[in-house]
Amino acid sequence: MELIHLTDIRKNYGEGDAELCVLKGVSLTIQRGELVALMGASGSGKTTLMNLLGCLDRPTSGSYLLDGEEVTILSSDQQALLRSRKIGFVFQNFNLLPRTTALDNVLMPMEYAHSALSEREGRKRALHLLDQVGLSSRIYHEPARMSGGQQQRVAIARSLINNPVLLLADEPTGNLDSRTSQDILALFQQLNRSGLTIILVTHDQTVANHAQRIILMQDGLIRNDVRDVHTPTAIQPLTALPQNAP
Amino acid sequence: MITSFHRTVRTALRALLRNILRSGLTTLGIVIGVAAVIGTMELGQGSSRAAQETIARMGANNLMIQPGTAASGGVSFGSGTQQTLTVQDAEILSQDGKSYLHSVAPVVRTRTQIVFGNRNWVPTYLYGTTPDFLEVREWDLEEGYCFTDQDVRNANQVCLVGMTVVRELFNGESPLDSEIRINNQPFKVIGVLVAKGANMVGIDQDDVILAPWTAIKFKVAGNSVANVNQSAAVKDDTSQQINTLSQRYPNQSPNLYPAQSLNQLVNTPLIDRRTNCDVIWARGLTGELMPEAKMQIGEILRRNHRLRAGVADDFNIRDMTEQNAALGATSKVMGNLLLGVAFISLVVGGVGIMNIMLVSVTERTREIGLRMAVGARRGDILRQFLTEAIILCMLGGALGIAVGRLGSLVMRWFLHWPTESSLPAIIASVTVSVLVGVIFGYYPAWKASRLDPIQALRYE
Numbered sequence: 001m002e003l004i005h006l007t008d009i010r011k012n013y014g015e016g017d018a019e020l021c022v023l024k025g026v027s028l029t030i031q032r033g034e035l036v037a038l039m040g041a042s043g044s045g046k047t048t049l050m051n052l053l054g055c056l057d058r059p060t061s062g063s064y065l066l067d068g069e070e071v072t073i074l075s076s077d078q079q080a081l082l083r084s085r086k087i088g089f090v091f092q093n094f095n096l097l098p099r100t101t102a103l104d105n106v107l108m109p110m111e112y113a114h115s116a117l118s119e120r121e122g123r124k125r126a127l128h129l130l131d132q133v134g135l136s137s138r139i140y141h142e143p144a145r146m147s148g149g150q151q152q153r154v155a156i157a158r159s160l161i162n163n164p165v166l167l168l169a170d171e172p173t174g175n176l177d178s179r180t181s182q183d184i185l186a187l188f189q190q191l192n193r194s195g196l197t198i199i200l201v202t203h204d205q206t207v208a209n210h211a212q213r214i215i216l217m218q219d220g221l222i223r224n225d226v227r228d229v230h231t232p233t234a235i236q237p238l239t240a241l242p243q244n245a246p
Numbered sequence: 247m248i249t250s251f252h253r254t255v256r257t258a259l260r261a262l263l264r265n266i267l268r269s270g271l272t273t274l275g276i277v278i279g280v281a282a283v284i285g286t287m288e289l290g291q292g293s294s295r296a297a298q299e300t301i302a303r304m305g306a307n308n309l310m311i312q313p314g315t316a317a318s319g320g321v322s323f324g325s326g327t328q329q330t331l332t333v334q335d336a337e338i339l340s341q342d343g344k345s346y347l348h349s350v351a352p353v354v355r356t357r358t359q360i361v362f363g364n365r366n367w368v369p370t371y372l373y374g375t376t377p378d379f380l381e382v383r384e385w386d387l388e389e390g391y392c393f394t395d396q397d398v399r400n401a402n403q404v405c406l407v408g409m410t411v412v413r414e415l416f417n418g419e420s421p422l423d424s425e426i427r428i429n430n431q432p433f434k435v436i437g438v439l440v441a442k443g444a445n446m447v448g449i450d451q452d453d454v455i456l457a458p459w460t461a462i463k464f465k466v467a468g469n470s471v472a473n474v475n476q477s478a479a480v481k482d483d484t485s486q487q488i489n490t491l492s493q494r495y496p497n498q499s500p501n502l503y504p505a506q507s508l509n510q511l512v513n514t515p516l517i518d519r520r521t522n523c524d525v526i527w528a529r530g531l532t533g534e535l536m537p538e539a540k541m542q543i544g545e546i547l548r549r550n551h552r553l554r555a556g557v558a559d560d561f562n563i564r565d566m567t568e569q570n571a572a573l574g575a576t577s578k579v580m581g582n583l584l585l586g587v588a589f590i591s592l593v594v595g596g597v598g599i600m601n602i603m604l605v606s607v608t609e610r611t612r613e614i615g616l617r618m619a620v621g622a623r624r625g626d627i628l629r630q631f632l633t634e635a636i637i638l639c640m641l642g643g644a645l646g647i648a649v650g651r652l653g654s655l656v657m658r659w660f661l662h663w664p665t666e667s668s669l670p671a672i673i674a675s676v677t678v679s680v681l682v683g684v685i686f687g688y689y690p691a692w693k694a695s696r697l698d699p700i701q702a703l704r705y706e
């Protein structure tokens with residue numbers, strides 16, 4: 001079943017002479033339950049595409065069907081509601097609220113969800129998610145007292161609190177060492193097996209190898225789209241060098 | 247709805263607690279502003295009450311009824327030159343005027359020398375009156391007791407003395423049970439009046455001797471002071487002739503007519519048994535009802551004096567309205583001035599809130615972006631920051647009320663300034679601090695809500 005259907009998405013920044021085409025006509029279909037890695041050189045437009053997929057931004061032209069619904073025509077409040085209901089975000093720099101416990105960080109998106117969950121049910125769900133990411137012993141820890149990997153796991157629990165259908169992760173392991181990255185990726189795979197659709201941006205070929213499908217972007221266009229997990233060598237990771245990570 | 251409000255407040259409180267020192271410093275402006283408003287309003291209210299009490303002590307609620315003006319051949323002799331008021335007038339006023347008058351007392355005035363031992367003195371006020379006079383003037387006794395209605399009926403020679411008299415005649419020692427001589431008549435001092443100080447025109451009110459009016463009128467004065475005026479010099483007083491001492495110390499008023507012989511007196515008894523008095527003092531129930539009190543006095547006296555419609559009053563009534571108004575206005579102006587200053591400090595506090603909220607919005611740009619990314623609408627962000635500002639102001643207001651109340655208590659206890667707790671002040675400052683929160687919190691909150699989520703998330 002199709003979750004995402006993009007047709008000829010274009011995104012331009014600036015106007016007139018200074019106009020910059022970042023996405024030059026991207027068409028893409030992603031099925032429910034896929035784990036997709038998005039790769040490409042720095043500046044190729046990966047983050048821009050992720051922002052569009054996450055309804056944080058609007059394309060200059062083109063159509064975007066999310067779960068069968070055209071989202072480019074929604075008002076910003078409707079987009080906000082859509083984000084809170086269907087999309088979870090994981091960021092490279094974790095973006096946890098400072099001086100706020102892990103539990104409260106996980107509960108934060110519920111404020112805007114207008115969900116039917118009561119206070120107590122929400123709390124129960126948050127505790128369950130923290131347990132799922134292996135942090136049941138760090139519930140009341142604040143970000144300053146947690147390692148990077150632990151912070152990222154809190155962020156993943158937070159992204160799942162409103163039960164999204166799509167998880168967008170822009171370089172989720174970019175700030176972590178390879179061992180911790182491995183942990184996080186294992187977590188993603190586990191979530192993916194339980195039915196969650198995940199798109200993650202990475203510069204690291206070994207990270208990308210954990211996905212069933214790898215999309216390579218170049219200069220605002222999709223250059224390569226490979227579905228075979230067991231043949232990662234088919235992709236030439238020329239440009240995917242770790243030192244490019246910010 | 248309730249839960250979303252609850253959540254907004256909780257989120258705002260958490261955000262404020264995350265930086266508690268800064269929140270505290272931010273709200274300090276509001277605390278000081280509200281405390282200033284409360285303090286000044288309580289002080290203002292207290293001092294205006296104190297001023298009212300002072301005015302009342304100086305006789306603000308007092309009315310003086312004076313006899314009318316004698317006129318002869320177009321020449322008016324000024325107020326009090328005709329003897330139209332009687333002690334009976336005072337009695338009727340106190341019976342019939344209860345709805346507006348607290349108390350009424352007739353006064354017979356005279357001015358003469360008093361002697362004690364080898365000292366002598368001429369008091370400013372030598373009043374013959376009834377015990378009610380102390381009620382009218384709200385005057386208490388320092389020691390001793392007041393003379394009674396019985397004393398008045400029997401014309402007993404007892405008296406109360408004021409502090410100045412005590413100082414001049416008794417060297418400040420207790421004069422109780424001493425005997426002073428007033429116009430050579432022995433009067434026993436039975437009480438001392440508390441000090442009242444000067445009145446509104448600066449005359450020492452403590453230079454006074456009060457005695458039963460019967461004793462003053464029949465044994466001391468012989469004549470009312472009004473009789474000094476020749477045109478009204480009517481001898482209505484038989485005590486004069488009987489008192490032998492008055493022959494040795496003749497009355498000042500010249501006799502226009504030859505003295506009556508005893509035979510003539512017996513043959514022509516005084517038909518009019520009314521006894522004149524020089525002035526009637528009355529005290530209104532409240533300051534506001536003075537005009538009504540004056541009207542009622544006028545009606546009762548006109549009826550009692552059987553004045554036909556169209557005939558001018560044969561008396562006139564004085565009160566202290568103008569002085570009251572002047573003093574009231576002064577304290578009002580002062581109060582408003584203080585309040586103005588206090589409100590300015592509240593506004594300054596509000597600007598402080600705005601400043602810090604703007605800093606806070608900039609500092610929390612990433613948080614705002616994150617909240618938007620997880621589904622916060624612009625309205626949610628606006629509401630959250632506005633709630634934070636309002637909570638800051640309300641907490642500041644509450645603290646300010648406490649500090650202001652404490653301050654005014656301190657002023658009362660240690661500086662003895664008059665303060666009075668004021669509910670309007672509290673309501674006003676709570677309203678103003680919420681308003682300050684809304685007004686000065688709106689712009690930063692609006693700014694926060696206009697942020698672009700992508701830019702905000704990327705903000706370093």
Ligand SMILES: Nc1ncnc2c1ncn2[C@@H]1O[C@H](COP(=O)(O)OP(=O)(O)OP(=O)(O)O)[C@@H](O)[C@H]1O
Binds near residue numbers: 014042046
């Ligand atoms: N707000 C913007 N205004 C103008 N140009 C922008 C804006 N955002 C991105 N761009 C431009 O769009 C291009 C693509 O940016 P994007 O962030 O999508 O790259 P990326 O593939 O995510 O790179 P990286 O791997 O370094 O994260 C860049 O050339 C960038 O300069």
Ligand SMILES: [Mg+2]
Binds near residue numbers: 046047048170
């Ligand atoms: Mg990027």
